[in-house]
């Protein structure tokens with residue numbers, strides 16, 4: 162018998178027959194009209210596993226995906242990169258209805274510039290962290306744990322002075338951590354943030370995807386390089402570009418949204 166009890170078998174079959182989760186968290190499951198308590202959630206975790214239930218494979222649709230949506234524009238409702246990022250999130254959600262979204266507004270979050278106490282804490286073994294180190298490293302720990310938990314990372318990246326916004330750069334400086342998100346091997350550096358799909362929602366006044374200004378794009382190539390260095394090599398960039406150019410601005414966002422392919 163694949164299940165330990167009849168009740169376990171019944172719960173597993175109920176889940177297996179339904180394909181649309183509305184949302185899952187470790188303490189609370191909502192499946193169509195059912196809200197399950199933590200104890201039932203635990204039962205579910207136990208029964209829908211290969212060891213207990215070899216007959217019912219753990220289908221992709223039962224795995225809750227997480228989307229981390231980073232915002233680095235201060236223009237809020239006027240922002241093209243936020244709108245484009247949202248369109249990417251919507252598309253991911255359309256393919257993964259059970260996916261949960263965590264939105265992280267880096268302008269509001271205001272990660273501090275990396276300085277000596279942060280870096281000192283990065284270099285200190287966990288067991289030896291002082292209270293001062295723990296305070297300094299909390300930004301990095303939080304950012305890395307949000308990053309590691311995500312399956313999809315959508316990064317809104319406005320063009321500011323040919324580069325990314327400093328709020329996004331501050332976040333990056335907290336996630337690049339030796340021994341945690343990258344390491345050195347005898348074959349060179351190895352990124353440790355693996356298995357992620359990254360989508361960059363870029364917005365720029367001019368056009369940088371082609372033509373003579375292409376070499377002035379220090380935004381896309383930088384993100385591609387630094388995230389690739391950390392192991393996030395599956396990265397696509399979508400651009401709302403020319404938003405300050407009279408003949409392009411009208412359709413820039415629409416064109417960018419149409420170009421989204423996951």
Ligand SMILES: Cc1cc2nc3c(=O)[nH]c(=O)nc-3n(C[C@H](O)[C@H](O)[C@H](O)COP(=O)(O)O)c2cc1C
Nearest residue numbers: 234236240241242319320321322323364365366367
């Ligand atoms: C301070 C500042 C610097 C900017 N620098 C550039 C730039 O170097 N190149 C460019 O094409 N557009 C530049 N722009 C235009 C923005 O890229 C454009 O407004 C874009 O829509 C910003 O993204 P957002 O709409 O998500 O805020 C700049 C805008 C501001 C406010």
